[in-house]
Amino acid sequence: MADGNGALLQDPVARLLEGGPVWNGESDDILVCRAVRDETHDVKTFLLAPRLQHRFAYRPGQFLTFEFDIDGEAIHRCYTISSAPTRPNLVSITVKRVPGGPVSNWLHDHLRPGATVKAIGPMGEFSCLNHPAEKYLFLSGGSGITPLMSMARTFHDLAEPRDIVFVHAARSPADIIFRSELETMARQSKSFHFAALCEADSGSEAWGGYRGRLTLPMLHLMANDWLTREIFVCGPAPFMAAVRAMLADAGFDMTRHHEESFDFAKLSGAEQEAVREAEAVMPVGKVYRVEFSKTRRVIDCPEGVPVLEAARRAGVRLPSSCTKGLCGTCKSKLVSGTVELKHQGGIRQREIDAGMTLLCCARPTSDLVVER
Amino acid sequence: MLDSPETPLKALIRNRRPGHSLDAPFYVSPEIFAADMELIFGRHWIYVGVEPDVPEPGDAMTVDIGRYSVIVVRDDDMGIQAFHNVCRHRGARILHDEKTTVGNIVCRYHAWTYDLSGALIHAEHMGADFDRTCHGLKRVHVRSLQGLIFLCLAEEPPEDFDEMAREMGPYIAPHDIANTKIAFESDIIEQGNWKLAMENNRECYHCAGNHPELTVPLFAYGFGFAPDEMDEQDRAQAERYACLVRDSHADWEGSGLPSREIERLDSRITGFRTERLPLDGAGEAHTLDTKRASRKLLGQFTRANHGALSFWTQPNSWHHFMSDHIVTFCVMPVDAGTTRVRTKWLVHKDAVEGVDYDLANLTEVWSATNAQDSALVGYAQQGARSPAYEPGRYSPHTEFLVEKFCRWYVGRMAAHLGR
Numbered sequence: 001m002a003d004g005n006g007a008l009l010q011d012p013v014a015r016l017l018e019g020g021p022v023w024n025g026e027s028d029d030i031l032v033c034r035a036v037r038d039e040t041h042d043v044k045t046f047l048l049a050p051r052l053q054h055r056f057a058y059r060p061g062q063f064l065t066f067e068f069d070i071d072g073e074a075i076h077r078c079y080t081i082s083s084a085p086t087r088p089n090l091v092s093i094t095v096k097r098v099p100g101g102p103v104s105n106w107l108h109d110h111l112r113p114g115a116t117v118k119a120i121g122p123m124g125e126f127s128c129l130n131h132p133a134e135k136y137l138f139l140s141g142g143s144g145i146t147p148l149m150s151m152a153r154t155f156h157d158l159a160e161p162r163d164i165v166f167v168h169a170a171r172s173p174a175d176i177i178f179r180s181e182l183e184t185m186a187r188q189s190k191s192f193h194f195a196a197l198c199e200a201d202s203g204s205e206a207w208g209g210y211r212g213r214l215t216l217p218m219l220h221l222m223a224n225d226w227l228t229r230e231i232f233v234c235g236p237a238p239f240m241a242a243v244r245a246m247l248a249d250a251g252f253d254m255t256r257h258h259e260e261s262f263d264f265a266k267l268s269g270a271e272q273e274a275v276r277e278a279e280a281v282m283p284v285g286k287v288y289r290v291e292f293s294k295t296r297r298v299i300d301c302p303e304g305v306p307v308l309e310a311a312r313r314a315g316v317r318l319p320s321s322c323t324k325g326l327c328g329t330c331k332s333k334l335v336s337g338t339v340e341l342k343h344q345g346g347i348r349q350r351e352i353d354a355g356m357t358l359l360c361c362a363r364p365t366s367d368l369v370v371e372r
Numbered sequence: 373m374l375d376s377p378e379t380p381l382k383a384l385i386r387n388r389r390p391g392h393s394l395d396a397p398f399y400v401s402p403e404i405f406a407a408d409m410e411l412i413f414g415r416h417w418i419y420v421g422v423e424p425d426v427p428e429p430g431d432a433m434t435v436d437i438g439r440y441s442v443i444v445v446r447d448d449d450m451g452i453q454a455f456h457n458v459c460r461h462r463g464a465r466i467l468h469d470e471k472t473t474v475g476n477i478v479c480r481y482h483a484w485t486y487d488l489s490g491a492l493i494h495a496e497h498m499g500a501d502f503d504r505t506c507h508g509l510k511r512v513h514v515r516s517l518q519g520l521i522f523l524c525l526a527e528e529p530p531e532d533f534d535e536m537a538r539e540m541g542p543y544i545a546p547h548d549i550a551n552t553k554i555a556f557e558s559d560i561i562e563q564g565n566w567k568l569a570m571e572n573n574r575e576c577y578h579c580a581g582n583h584p585e586l587t588v589p590l591f592a593y594g595f596g597f598a599p600d601e602m603d604e605q606d607r608a609q610a611e612r613y614a615c616l617v618r619d620s621h622a623d624w625e626g627s628g629l630p631s632r633e634i635e636r637l638d639s640r641i642t643g644f645r646t647e648r649l650p651l652d653g654a655g656e657a658h659t660l661d662t663k664r665a666s667r668k669l670l671g672q673f674t675r676a677n678h679g680a681l682s683f684w685t686q687p688n689s690w691h692h693f694m695s696d697h698i699v700t701f702c703v704m705p706v707d708a709g710t711t712r713v714r715t716k717w718l719v720h721k722d723a724v725e726g727v728d729y730d731l732a733n734l735t736e737v738w739s740a741t742n743a744q745d746s747a748l749v750g751y752a753q754q755g756a757r758s759p760a761y762e763p764g765r766y767s768p769h770t771e772f773l774v775e776k777f778c779r780w781y782v783g784r785m786a787a788h789l790g791r
Contacts, residue, residue, distance in 0.1 A: 321482075321483030321485075321494070321496060322483065322485060322494045322496070324494070326476055326485050326493055326494045327476065327478045327483045327485040327494050328474070328475050328476065328478050328485075329478065329480075329483050331475075343475075345475050345476050345487060346475040346476055346478075346485075347475045348428075348429070348430040348473055348474075348475050350428065350430070350473065351473065351475070
């Protein structure tokens, strides 16, 4: 319908929609940041485009390997594509800011629209398309949501009526990534079901849904036919391990269980630490209630997490210094409850006998009341 | 007062009249007080407390000696360690309570953390080039004599502590301080120079007229008398006492209990004196009924009539060890005219107050005696402040041990000042 004059006024976006050759990181590894979007208080999505008129082709669940130039040092990091291949003009990665994580902090603080990064890929075998099934169960923990989101978005964009139960485990309602989009998908599609579970309330929202660790009874409530589903799991290693054990114990056919794992050994020490730190915050066991009697604050403390750490995450500041059980700065009275305490001389057995504990290295084994 | 340009203290030391009390400046001058703190309390073994002050690992006590504050702590191997109570970061005082329990020793200011060997084990934010091994707590020399804790602030402490320990150990050991507890502790601030407090302790000339309670169990004869001035009755008493000492010592030494006098008051840098003294009446303890105050006897004792072992150390302590309890005294100068006397009553660690001992009965004699002595020391200080004061003659019969204290004192001062 366009006449010759109209061509001069054409919006450049029109050209983008004409498509183009498939982007190949081997021949041109530069991607341009087009936008940065906030997902949660500590998760951002970075939208990336090729420099030339190319389009992306990949399987949902695959990842790109990036090379970031951070303080003059080239650091490599894999990020799963969170966007769907049904929208080929851009790819997005969705990154949680990890305390002490050099890459995630650099991305959050420095990657702005217009900046470029190097990437190769896509790569990876973790995709529902490699295991066709009528019914899927997606189990995601924390930022492990990204490959499963890519899969869910793909089916949704294609209006493909696969029966999908999408489960996401988060720290608090404020940490549920893509929450409104998943709720919208569930509302629009009868075959898409979304269930979230949280380990704690967030400051602005009390959580009324599933709480704590993913258990079999919980799974039955979410999808009573879960045994018949193809299961895809992605999340922190302990989360995946717990799920694996739970499914195996329940007699699930483990050939139909798939999990995303990346080669941890390839990461630098600092990155490994950052990953471990990120993983430490995921609910992989029981969650205990910890009440601070003086300030009347209540937090949830997952099994295996020191009380001080859980308090910090919940924004409750307590006196502390070494966080190693040496200095006793966090010494507090345990009014009720039991903890496992591995300290380094910062407290005496007599003090423990008298009801004192070191919050930095006390891991709850029951609900607690702490005099603070 | 000290108007001579040439080291007036040296002159005062050199011109001290033997057999007489000291010149007034020794009791009232702030300058001499400062010299006392540096030369006497800074360079000798100072008695500060007992092992039951820090009975278990992690128990700590702080001891003030003049401007110094020292941490005495029981380590995990049941040893006793002592450190200057000064953080190696910016020097903040670390422990503030006289008695406390710690895991590690932590300075609250910036949470610098030291283990019980004094090693710095945690200091945040100090950078990669910071060497923690160079920033341990500064050590203070500490020794335990059968449970009596002595500190020395000097770089090089007097070497003769071991000689005292070798001689005194067998006397004190049977009383088994390690298995006692502090039943009661009292601080009394005396309005007098520390030397007057010590001089007062070193004689019993004043006992008959001032200590109605103490002289019930205690024979003043034990500390000398002038025989040619005594009437018939007194002489008979003195005779009786001499026999009692002879018989008791034979009896006690026969049962393996060292009792005879050892007197090293002015012949040693670490001066001391000891003797196991018979007591009047039942002869068991410093109580008004002269009987044991606690039913649970100390150590291996099966009977209580062992009198009271007297032990003195220069410059600042005296002690009475009985079969059932121990009374121990630590003198600490505050300023030229003020002195703290800290008294502790120790009983068997398993003795139960109100069951095995009555606290009032246990502490009655020495509480009264301390109050009386405090008043007397105050009088002596008031007199020394008067321009009319002049050194007075000590009784050769009843105050020869006071003379030994003064001789030790001026000798040690002279040794450090150079003659």
